Amino acid sequence: MLTENDAAQVFDTILSIPGMNEPVRIDLKISRKNVLLLHHVIERGLLENEGSPSVLLQRTAEENINELKQLSADCLSRAGLTELSEKLASLGAGKKR
Structure with a gap:
């Protein structure tokens, strides 16, 4: 089992591979239902981890997180x-109130 520090080093290594910042074109056709679910998953994952972010999110630049939020909004x-x-x-x- 990897320790949190080991996992962070693995993520850092993967994210620093040459070409990881290059944009890719993805032609994707999904149902509106799945777009709505994808948006919910992204938002929930980012919001719930603000207090205790995962190792990957800790190592992710704010710029990349903002790109993910923008992608989610664009899909919607x-x-x-x-x-x-x-x-x-x-x-x-x-409902939460």
């Missing part, structure tokens, strides 16, 4: 689900 926008997502989020926020 292209699927026409931004407003629906916001309304679902407000319903969830009201």
